[in-house]
Amino acid sequence: MQWKSPKHPNFATNTGEERSINRVFCIAKNYEEHAVEMGGEIDRKRPFHFQKSFDSICFGPDVRYPSNTESLHYEIELVVILGSGGINMTLDQAELAIYGYAVGIDFTRRDRQNEAKDKGRPWEIAKNFDDSALLGTVTPKSDIGLLEEGWITLDVNGKRRQTGDLNQMAYKTVELIRFLSTLQELKAGDIVYTGTPSGVGSVVRGDLLTGQVDRLCPIEVRII
Numbered sequence: 001m002q003w004k005s006p007k008h009p010n011f012a013t014n015t016g017e018e019r020s021i022n023r024v025f026c027i028a029k030n031y032e033e034h035a036v037e038m039g040g041e042i043d044r045k046r047p048f049h050f051q052k053s054f055d056s057i058c059f060g061p062d063v064r065y066p067s068n069t070e071s072l073h074y075e076i077e078l079v080v081i082l083g084s085g086g087i088n089m090t091l092d093q094a095e096l097a098i099y100g101y102a103v104g105i106d107f108t109r110r111d112r113q114n115e116a117k118d119k120g121r122p123w124e125i126a127k128n129f130d131d132s133a134l135l136g137t138v139t140p141k142s143d144i145g146l147l148e149e150g151w152i153t154l155d156v157n158g159k160r161r162q163t164g165d166l167n168q169m170a171y172k173t174v175e176l177i178r179f180l181s182t183l184q185e186l187k188a189g190d191i192v193y194t195g196t197p198s199g200v201g202s203v204v205r206g207d208l209l210t211g212q213v214d215r216l217c218p219i220e221v222r223i224i
């Protein structure tokens, strides 16, 4: 399985291999308690998603506090990395397409997002900015199997802020891939942020964030 592009950022795997990131898909409202804390609910008809530019990808250990916000929020998420793609994929095809997994944080300008929601605008300004898509070391699925359950946590300065289990996702990873493949042809290097459990909150410069998902390499980053 080989895919690399000179134009795109490369992620590292726990075996030292490098691959290129293609597109960055992010699923919103995939955990009930987080949907409720955001004042909404899960859409049971279909998932809801947005995209970030691959320029927004960041590997740490520093994360630059963005301009134009007083409320930078963390969202700890399981990230799925595709090793192949397809269009109108079945659930079996979706499972076969998963190359691996990583811990990620979907950073969000929450104040700008609330304004966008109020005005019925897209979420672009809230979601797509430098360092907004933090990505940890990738663990291949061949090492750990299909990841559909296991704890997911985020600590800020050593205090636990987010706790959940991957089995709380309203839409499983394979369902998310199948859904996205109905909208465009998915390709190797596409990555999917699969939504965050409850407990999101804001951080300031100097804060140390630790994100963990059962069986994956943890991430530790500082806001600068």
Ligand code: MN
Pocket: 026, 027, 028, 075, 077, 106, 193, 195, 196
């Ligand atoms: Mn998110």
